[in-house]
Amino acid sequence: MTERDQQLTTDVRNYCEKIGVDVVGFADPLLFERYSEENRPHAFLKNSKTVIVIGFHLYDIILDAWSHKEGEGIWTHQFADAVVEQFCHGVRRLLLKKGYNSRVIPYSPGLYLKEAAALAGIGPIGKNNLLITNLFGSQVRLRALVTTAPLICGDPIEESKYCKECNICIETCPAKAFDNGKYSREKCYLYLETHKKNLSDYTVIECNVCIETCPIGK
Ligand code: SF4
Numbered sequence: 001m002t003e004r005d006q007q008l009t010t011d012v013r014n015y016c017e018k019i020g021v022d023v024v025g026f027a028d029p030l031l032f033e034r035y036s037e038e039n040r041p042h043a044f045l046k047n048s049k050t051v052i053v054i055g056f057h058l059y060d061i062i063l064d065a066w067s068h069k070e071g072e073g074i075w076t077h078q079f080a081d082a083v084v085e086q087f088c089h090g091v092r093r094l095l096l097k098k099g100y101n102s103r104v105i106p107y108s109p110g111l112y113l114k115e116a117a118a119l120a121g122i123g124p125i126g127k128n129n130l131l132i133t134n135l136f137g138s139q140v141r142l143r144a145l146v147t148t149a150p151l152i153c154g155d156p157i158e159e160s161k162y163c164k165e166c167n168i169c170i171e172t173c174p175a176k177a178f179d180n181g182k183y184s185r186e187k188c189y190l191y192l193e194t195h196k197k198n199l200s201d202y203t204v205i206e207c208n209v210c211i212e213t214c215p216i217g218k
């Protein structure tokens with residue numbers, strides 16, 4: 001069993017606070033054995049001891065806009081992704097100075113980020129099929145790094161305490177993507193594709209209703 005380091009964990013948390021990270025949590029790589037090989041931490045760093053999940057609060061809908069560079073067809077959240085990636089590299093450099101290797105995980109192939117956040121004890125996955133954080137609801141952009149640093153991990157969260165009596169996101173989804181009792185990616189994506197709001201040739205806003213209507217973190 002891995003012996004975990006309280007002081008190092010506190011140092012990482014303090015550093016995250018200092019650089020403006022909005023959400024951070026730590027998960028045990030062994031919990032990822034439920035996923036396929038290519039989506040496990042050890043696929044990215046063989047002797048990793050901790051998965052660090054970092055989140056950036058999307059405090060304005062414009063931060064959640066999808067955009068692509070001129071001449072490229074790949075849609076990303078350029079600004080939010082750049083911010084959260086820099087957070088991850090900051091933590092990586094901090095741990096390197098302390099003698100631990102880390103690797104920032106790409107988005108694809110990568111870890112299942114919202115599941116990783118739930119395993120790190122950050123928050124549950126709600127009926128809206130998204131991570132729910134106590135402070136910011138589902139309005140966070142996530143990224144993860146794996147590290148050989150033995151940090152103290154959070155308690156995995158398997159169930160949403162927020163959603164029990166609530167059905168707001170289900171009732172307000174314009175695509176009726178939850179009507180069969182679980183999230184339908186097909187219905188959601190069809191709606192997203194046909195209801196994009198173009199802000200410019202390079203930037204669009206997509207449906208955000210299941211994020212905006214969630215009362216948690218408001
Ligand atoms: S993004 Fe919009 S269409 Fe998709 S599930 Fe959420 S509310 Fe429904």
Ligand code: SF4
Nearest residue numbers: 126128163166169214
């Ligand atoms: S709107 Fe309600 S049911 Fe939907 S994710 Fe938020 S708390 Fe859960």
